[in-house]
Amino acid sequence: MQTNGKFTVAIHICTYMHYSGKELVTSQQIADSVKTNPVVIRRIIAKLREAGIIGSIAGAKGGFFLNKPVEQITLWDIYLAVKENDLFYKPKPNPDCAVGSNLASLVDDSFEAAELSMKGALSNTNISMLNERLEKILNTEDMLSC
Amino acid sequence: MQTNGKFTVAIHICTYMHYSGKELVTSQQIADSVKTNPVVIRRIIAKLREAGIIGSIAGAKGGFFLNKPVEQITLWDIYLAVKENDLFYKPKPNPDCAVGSNLASLVDDSFEAAELSMKGALSNTNISMLNERLEKILNTEDMLSC
DNA sequence: TTAATTGTAACAAATAAAGTTATATAAGCG
DNA sequence: CGCTTATATAACTTTATTTGTTACAATTAA
Numbered sequence: 001m002q003t004n005g006k007f008t009v010a011i012h013i014c015t016y017m018h019y020s021g022k023e024l025v026t027s028q029q030i031a032d033s034v035k036t037n038p039v040v041i042r043r044i045i046a047k048l049r050e051a052g053i054i055g056s057i058a059g060a061k062g063g064f065f066l067n068k069p070v071e072q073i074t075l076w077d078i079y080l081a082v083k084e085n086d087l088f089y090k091p092k093p094n095p096d097c098a099v100g101s102n103l104a105s106l107v108d109d110s111f112e113a114a115e116l117s118m119k120g121a122l123s124n125t126n127i128s129m130l131n132e133r134l135e136k137i138l139n140t141e142d143m144l145s146c
Numbered sequence: 147m148q149t150n151g152k153f154t155v156a157i158h159i160c161t162y163m164h165y166s167g168k169e170l171v172t173s174q175q176i177a178d179s180v181k182t183n184p185v186v187i188r189r190i191i192a193k194l195r196e197a198g199i200i201g202s203i204a205g206a207k208g209g210f211f212l213n214k215p216v217e218q219i220t221l222w223d224i225y226l227a228v229k230e231n232d233l234f235y236k237p238k239p240n241p242d243c244a245v246g247s248n249l250a251s252l253v254d255d256s257f258e259a260a261e262l263s264m265k266g267a268l269s270n271t272n273i274s275m276l277n278e279r280l281e282k283i284l285n286t287e288d289m290l291s292c
Numbered sequence: 293t294t295a296a297t298t299g300t301a302a303c304a305a306a307t308a309a310a311g312t313t314a315t316a317t318a319a320g321c322g
Numbered sequence: 323c324g325c326t327t328a329t330a331t332a333a334c335t336t337t338a339t340t341t342g343t344t345a346c347a348a349t350t351a352a
Contacts, residue, residue, distance in 0.1 A: 062327080089150050113267035204299080
């Protein structure tokens with residue numbers, strides 16, 4: 001998986017939670033769908049929780065739930081929630097070189113603008129829409145759920 | 147460095163080549179500016195060469211040169227030249243799960259649109275502009291070049 | 293012919309990401 | 323209350339990716 005794998009898994013988590021129709025899903029159930037470990041899922045959910053996208057209930061019969069209307073959970077919200085680094089690597093200054101010592105400030109605006117430009121594309125899609133697309137695909141197939 | 151480190155270094159390479167004012171620069175000179183190994187530089191240049199951005203001359207007194215007018219080398223051109231993976235991780239389908247088996251096709255359009263949306267921001271800036279910004283900064287400072 | 297340089301393969305080291313184990317905490321239920 | 327199931331999170335291990343290094347063939351100027 002790449003650096004951005006968390007984003008994709010986070011979308012998977014939200015889509016799965018909505019699609020399942022259950023009020024509460026466990027990290028184990030999600031992990032089965034994603035084919036990974038429950039701890040990996042809980043780590044990503046921790047970030048989605050901080051962002052107010054997911055809520056959790058501890059203890060027996062506990063689990064996770066979507067904490068906002070699915071129409072209001074966009075891919076951009078999820079992107080921001082799980083983002084850890086800037087999109088592009090910020091060069092470390094090399095003080096011995098005119099170019100190397102200033103490169104970061106030269107590209108900073110462009111890098112920020114590029115990342116922000118994705119907002120438009122990613123805000124267009126929300127979890128409700130992903131679920132609609134999914135239902136449409138599944139109506140034309142026979143498919144097992146997990 | 148992140149996955150996108152090559153992009154930043156590639157910008158550094160082009161900016162350095164133009165700023166140096168030399169007709170030919172060696173991978174060693176660039177490596178000193180970036181603070182890395184000449185082979186690392188040549189690997190990135192190999193991609194910039196494939197994209198027609200940089201040309202090379204082998205042998206003694208050889209080196210690299212910018213193969214296009216600096217006004218026509220945009221950050222988007224460089225991004226495409228050194229890009230190896232898609233911007234976002236494409237989920238591997240999990241055939242045992244309705245969500246997991248279809249997620250890739252659900253997010254594909256959004257992911258592609260997000261990546262393409264950066265074109266606007268990154269096409270706005272070219273190597274000539276970065277050099278102008280650099281000269282402006284250096285005029286107000288005293289700085290060593292390497 | 294020698295020295296300097298690119299081009300590239302092969303390998304090593306470092307880094308980052310993901311996966312795993314372990315354990316504390318919380319809550320439902322008999 | 324004590325057992326079971328679940329989250330929360332820390333610590334550690336494993337794996338994968340990226341970067342760095344070494345080595346060497348090919349090229350060209352002097």
